[in-house]
Amino acid sequence: MSRNEKELQGVTLLGNQGTKYQFDYRPDVLETFVNKHPDNEYLVTFDCPEFTSLCPKTGQPDFGRIVINYIPRERMVESKSLKLYLFSFRNHGDFHEDCVNIIMKDLIKLMDPKYIEVRGIFNPRGGISIYPFANYGDDQHQDLVKARLLASFDPVKR
Amino acid sequence: MSRNEKELQGVTLLGNQGTKYQFDYRPDVLETFVNKHPDNEYLVTFDCPEFTSLCPKTGQPDFGRIVINYIPRERMVESKSLKLYLFSFRNHGDFHEDCVNIIMKDLIKLMDPKYIEVRGIFNPRGGISIYPFANYGDDQHQDLVKARLLASFDPVKR
Amino acid sequence: MSRNEKELQGVTLLGNQGTKYQFDYRPDVLETFVNKHPDNEYLVTFDCPEFTSLCPKTGQPDFGRIVINYIPRERMVESKSLKLYLFSFRNHGDFHEDCVNIIMKDLIKLMDPKYIEVRGIFNPRGGISIYPFANYGDDQHQDLVKARLLASFDPVKR
C-alpha cells in the first residue's frame, strides 16, 4: 500500500544530496505530490518554528514561527520543498503582516487548496510581539473561513 | 456486573503469552469486543505516543503520536490488538498524510463506528512538523464530522 | 445562612469516625443532600484522580482519573460518599469503557440530575492510554448532551 514511484512523481528535493539553499524569496522551489485520499476532506498542519526574515525599514533580522493548516484538493505541498521556500525569506525584508499574506497566497497558487490558513508567531521587539493570521477558502468553505478567523484570536496561550 | 466469558469472546490477544510482534502492516491483527452500552452514544479516545514508520522515499524512520477518537456502534476495538496493529507500521514506508488515512479506513472497516477521527502528531524533520487529521461519520453524524474538523486546527497547543 | 441540621439530613458519612472502606463495587454507599438553589441551573464538577480497578481478563490493576460534571435537580451527591463509592471499584474487574458507563448510570439513578457526564483518564498500558467519555441529559438538555460530547474530544491536552 506504500506510495509507488509514480505516486512520488514531482518530488525531486526529498532525499536529494545536492540541495541548494536560496535566501532571496524563491516561491518556485515549492513542489507538490498527488492527494491519494481526495474523497474525504482532511486536514494537514505544518508547524515551522525556524522562520526568519528582515525588517523592511531597518534590515534587522526577525524570528518567528509559521503554522500552516490546509485542506487539500488534488495536490499537496511536499514538506522539504516547503522548508526550502520558508528558508528563502532569510535575507528578504517585509513586515510580519506582509510575510504571512504572501506565504498564504503562494500556497494557494501552488495547490489550489479547498481551505488554507497561515499564522505567524513572531518574537518580541521592544517588548511587543506580533501574531498575524490570514486564511482563505473556496466557495464551499466560506463558513470555515469565518469560523477559523474567530477561533484564531488567542495565540498568546500557546 | 463484570464482563463474563461470553462478553470477552473474540478477545484472544489480551493476556496472551505468545504474542507475535509483526512489523509489516498487518490490519488483520485487529480484534473487537461487543459494546455493552449501545443505547447511549459515548466517546472513546486512544492516545498512542509510540508510533513509528518509514519515509516512503528515503527509508528513514519517522516518529509520531497517533490519537484516535470514536463513537462505537456494536463492536469496539480491543486495545492490545490496536497496539499490535500500530506496531505493524514499524518497517512500512508511507507519507504521514497517508498513514493517518489508512489507519482511519482500517478502523472503519473493522468496527463500522458511528464516528471516528485519527490525528497524527509527527516529530519534526528539517525543522518542520506535520500533523494530519482525518475523520468520518455515518449519515447521522455529518454535523459532527464538520464540527470536529473545525475543532482540530490547533494541535500546536498540545 | 449556613446549612442547618435539617438541611444536612441524610449526610451520615461526612465526619464519621467509623468509616468502613468497601472494595467490591458498592453503589449503595452513595448519599445525597438537598439542593438549596434549585431555581437556577448550575454546574458541579468532581475531579477524582485516585481511581483504580482491575482488568476483567488478566486481573491486573488499572489506574485512572475520573472527572464528573453534572447539573443538579433536587438532590446532590455528597462528596465523601462519592469517594467511598469510587474506592469500591478497587478489587472489581471491568474494561475502562464499562466502568465509565456504570458510574454514570449509578449517579443518574441516585440523583436524577438534569445533566451528567463522566470522563475516565486511564494510565497507559503497552504504550496506549484510553479515555472513555459518557454523558446523559433529560429531555430539556438534549442540546447540552450533543454539545458536550463534541467538546470532549481533546482530553490529551490535559
Add this chain to the structure above:
Amino acid sequence: MSRNEKELQGVTLLGNQGTKYQFDYRPDVLETFVNKHPDNEYLVTFDCPEFTSLCPKTGQPDFGRIVINYIPRERMVESKSLKLYLFSFRNHGDFHEDCVNIIMKDLIKLMDPKYIEVRGIFNPRGGISIYPFANYGDDQHQDLVKARLLASFDPVKR
C-alpha cells in the same frame, strides 16, 4: 482623562488606613463605583486565589480559588471591597456549592449586572476536588447564560 473625585465617590476602602477585617460573612462591606463606559458591553474578570471557609458539618477549613466574570450595567464592584467581602467567609461554614451560589446572589443584588458568573475551584479533600459554577443574566443575556454554562465544564484543564 483620569477619574476625578466625583467619579471616585463611594470608594471609601481603597487606600484607607484603618481597614477592619471581618471574618463572619459581611455582604455589607461591598462598595461600587460608576461605570464610565456603559455604551459598549464589556467584561471584567476577578481571579481570587485566597478564598477559605469552613465545612458546615465538621468545621474543618476549606481552601479554594474564586473566579468571577461579569458584564457591568451602571455600577461596578470596587476590588478592595470585594477582597474584604471574600475574606468574610473565613470563619463561616457552608458547602462549596452553597458558597458559590451565595457570592453570585450578593453580587447581583449589589450591582444588578447584565451578566455574572462565579466559579469555585476548591482544594481536594480525601482525594476529590469540587468545582461549582453558577451564572445569571438579565433577559437580554439568556443566550450568554447557556453558552457560558456549556463552556464551563472543563475546569480541570486550568
Add this chain to the structure above:
Amino acid sequence: MSRNEKELQGVTLLGNQGTKYQFDYRPDVLETFVNKHPDNEYLVTFDCPEFTSLCPKTGQPDFGRIVINYIPRERMVESKSLKLYLFSFRNHGDFHEDCVNIIMKDLIKLMDPKYIEVRGIFNPRGGISIYPFANYGDDQHQDLVKARLLASFDPVKR
C-alpha cells in the same frame, strides 16, 4: 515584493535614533501604515506584557499585560508607535477597567478597524487580579463582537 519607500510613508518612528519617551498619556504618538492586503479579512495580534500605569486614588504603580486583536480596514497601527503609546500610561492614573476602554477607543479612532478587542491582564493587588476585556466591530462584524465576548471569559487559563 518588499515594501517600497512609498508604502512605508508615515512610518517615522521605526529605526529613528532620537526617539522621545513620553510618560503622560499621549495618543498622538500613534502612527499607521497602509494595509496592502485589504481584499481578504485577516487578523493581527499584539501581545504587550510591559504595561504599567498608576492607581487613580492612591498613586501606586500597577503592572499588567495588554493583548490587542484587530481586523484591519485601510490603515494599520505601526508597532513601535504602539509601544510608545502604551509607555505613555506610565505616569497616568486610572482604573484597570478604564485603561482598557481608553486604549480600545484610541485605536478605533486611529485606524477605523473592522473589528478590535483589548484585554488587560493585571498583576494581583491584595490577592485579587483584574482582567478587563472590551471589544468593538462595525455593522458587518456584530456577530464577531458577540462571539469574541463569549470566548473571552477564561483568561485565567493563560
Add this chain to the structure above:
Amino acid sequence: MSRNEKELQGVTLLGNQGTKYQFDYRPDVLETFVNKHPDNEYLVTFDCPEFTSLCPKTGQPDFGRIVINYIPRERMVESKSLKLYLFSFRNHGDFHEDCVNIIMKDLIKLMDPKYIEVRGIFNPRGGISIYPFANYGDDQHQDLVKARLLASFDPVKR
C-alpha cells in the same frame, strides 16, 4: 508487618470523629508516634499548601505554603495533628519570618529531630512575595544545616 495497636499508641486524632478545629495558635495539639526504623537516617517531607495567618500590624489575612523536611530520631509527628497545628495560625497575627521560626521551634520541642527545616512560600502583597527558610540540626548534623541553607536560596524555581 503492619503497625499494631501498641505501635499506634498516642495517635488519637487520626480517624477521630469529633475533631475540634482551634484557630488561635495551639502547639499542644501536636501528637507523635514511634519511629520504627531508627537504625538508618531517613528523611520525611511535609508539603502543606493551605497555611493562612494574619498580618500583625493590619490584621489582613496572609496565605502561603509551608514545606517541612526532617530526619527523625525516636518520635515522629503524626500528620493529622500537624494539620490541626498549622490550622491554629488561622486567626493569629505574625510576620512571615516569625511564623516560620515559631513552627520550627515547636517541632524541635515536640520531636527532638536530628535535623529539621521549615520553608514558607507566601503569596505576594503589593507585588512582592516573601519566602523565609529556617533550619536546625543536632551536633552531628551541623554540616547538613549549612548545606541545606545553601541549597535553599532558589525557591522561585518551584
Add this chain to the structure above:
Amino acid sequence: MSRNEKELQGVTLLGNQGTKYQFDYRPDVLETFVNKHPDNEYLVTFDCPEFTSLCPKTGQPDFGRIVINYIPRERMVESKSLKLYLFSFRNHGDFHEDCVNIIMKDLIKLMDPKYIEVRGIFNPRGGISIYPFANYGDDQHQDLVKARLLASFDPVKR
C-alpha cells in the same frame, strides 16, 4: 550481543500469560537477572507512579508514586516482578514512612546492591502531602548515602 537464554535464567514472569496478581504484601514475587556490566558502576532508576496502600488506622486507600534508584552489584531486579511486588501493597495497611523503609529493605535483601534509595511521593490527605525518602549503601558508598540524602530535600519541585 542480545541476552541469550542463559542470561535470561530466573526471569519467569516477563511475558508470562498466567500472571497472578497478589494484593497482600508478597516480597517473594521479586525476581532478578544477572548484571552483565559489573565492571563499571552504573545507575538504574525505576519510576512507579501507580502505588496504592491502606492507612493502618482507618483502612482508607492511599495513593502515591515510588521512585527507586540503585547501583547494582551482581543481580538486578526484573521490572515486571517489581511491578507485581509493588501491586502487593494494594490491600496492605501501613504508614507512608513505613512502606518506603520496607520496600528499601526488601530490595536490599533481594539484590545486595552497592547503593539504593527509595522515595515515596504520596497524594495529599487533609491538605498535607508526605514524601518519605530512605537510602542505604555498602561501606564503599557511605559518601554517596550522605550526598543523596542531602540532595533529596526538595521533592516538591517534581
Add this chain to the structure above:
Amino acid sequence: MSRNEKELQGVTLLGNQGTKYQFDYRPDVLETFVNKHPDNEYLVTFDCPEFTSLCPKTGQPDFGRIVINYIPRERMVESKSLKLYLFSFRNHGDFHEDCVNIIMKDLIKLMDPKYIEVRGIFNPRGGISIYPFANYGDDQHQDLVKARLLASFDPVKR
C-alpha cells in the same frame, strides 16, 4: 507570641493611608524592624516581579524581576518599604548591571546583613535578555559568597 507594639517600632509605612509613591531613586524610604530570632542563621527571600527603570542612554523603559536573598543580622528590611524603594527606580536611568549592584549596596548599608544577594531578570531587548547577579557576605560568610555565585549561573531554567 505575636509582635507587640515595641517590636513593630520603626515600621511606619505598613498599613499607612497616605503613602507617597516617589519615582526618582529614593533609598531613604527603606525601613527596618528588629530580628527576633538572631540566634539561628536563617534565610529570607523577596521575589519582586514588578521592577521597571529607564535605559541610561535612550531613556526607554526597561522591565524586569528582582530576586533578593539575605541572612539577617540584627535588623530586617520591612517589605512595604522595600516595595516603595524598588518603585523609586521608575523614572531613573541606569544599565541593568548597575541597578543590581546599587540595590545590593543600599540594602547592605541599611541592614548590615550577614549575607545578601540580588538577581535581576530583565525582559529581552532586540532578542537578548540580561540577568545580572551580585552578592556579598561578611568575613564569616565568604564560603557562602563563592558557593552562591557558582549556583547562580543558570537563571534561564526559571
Add this chain to the structure above:
Amino acid sequence: MSRNEKELQGVTLLGNQGTKYQFDYRPDVLETFVNKHPDNEYLVTFDCPEFTSLCPKTGQPDFGRIVINYIPRERMVESKSLKLYLFSFRNHGDFHEDCVNIIMKDLIKLMDPKYIEVRGIFNPRGGISIYPFANYGDDQHQDLVKARLLASFDPVKR
C-alpha cells in the same frame, strides 16, 4: 574560519543522498571528525528522543530517549552517523540496562573521549519506567565520573 574540506575528511554521511538505514545493530556506521579546539576541555551533549529497540524476551518494541554527554579528546562523533547508529537498534532485542551500556562502550571505542555518559529514559511498561545511566572517564576524570553519577539520580524531573 569555517571548516575546510580537509577538516571535514571522514564525514561521508552528512548530506549524502543514498543513505542506507540499517536496523540490526551496526556500530560500524559511526563516523568522526577532528576536534579543532583540543586545548580547552569542553562538553558536547546529544539529545536523541527517537530511540526504539525490542524486548529481548517478548520481542515487544520499547521506546525511549537517549541523552549523551562527553568531553572530546582528538576525534568527535558526527551527528548524522550517530543517528544512523541509534536507528540500528530498531530491530535489536536487549534490556534497557544493556542498551545503555552497549552504546557507551561503542562510543568509547570510537572516540576515546576524556569523559562520556549515556542516559536512557524509557517509556513506561505496566506502569513502571526505567532510566539507566552509565558513565566513564580516563584517569584524569575519575572525580567527574563520581560527581556525575551522583548528579544523575533525579531524571524524573526532566
Add this chain to the structure above:
Amino acid sequence: MSRNEKELQGVTLLGNQGTKYQFDYRPDVLETFVNKHPDNEYLVTFDCPEFTSLCPKTGQPDFGRIVINYIPRERMVESKSLKLYLFSFRNHGDFHEDCVNIIMKDLIKLMDPKYIEVRGIFNPRGGISIYPFANYGDDQHQDLVKARLLASFDPVKR
C-alpha cells in the same frame, strides 16, 4: 548616580539610527563599556534565543539559542553590539561545536573576563539535538571552570 556621558564612552551602537546589519562573521562590531563595580565579583548572563548559522557541509540553516555567563574584569560587552555580532553568523557555515568555541574566544579577546562560559542549544536535525558548552577562567578561577563544566551536563532540563 546614573551613568554620565564619560561612563558611556565607546558605546556607539545603542540608540544609533543607522545600524548596519552584517551577516558574514564580524567580530569587530563588538563594543565594551567600563565596569563601575570592579571591587566585587559579580555575574552577568545573556540569553540569546535568536542564533542562526549554516551547516558547513550542506549549507542548510541551523537555529539555536546561545547562553553566555561571565564575571567581568574591567570592561563589559555592550548588549546591542553583542546582538549584532551574533547576527553576523547568519550566513556563516560551521559546526555547532565550532561556533560555541569561536564565540567564547572572541569574547575573551574583547573583554579579558575573569571567567566566561558559552552554551549553544541547537534545534534538532534528524531527531537529534546538539548542545555544546565551553568555558574559560583566569588562574584565580580554575576551580570555577571545573565546577561549571560539571554543572552544565543537564541542558535537557531547560
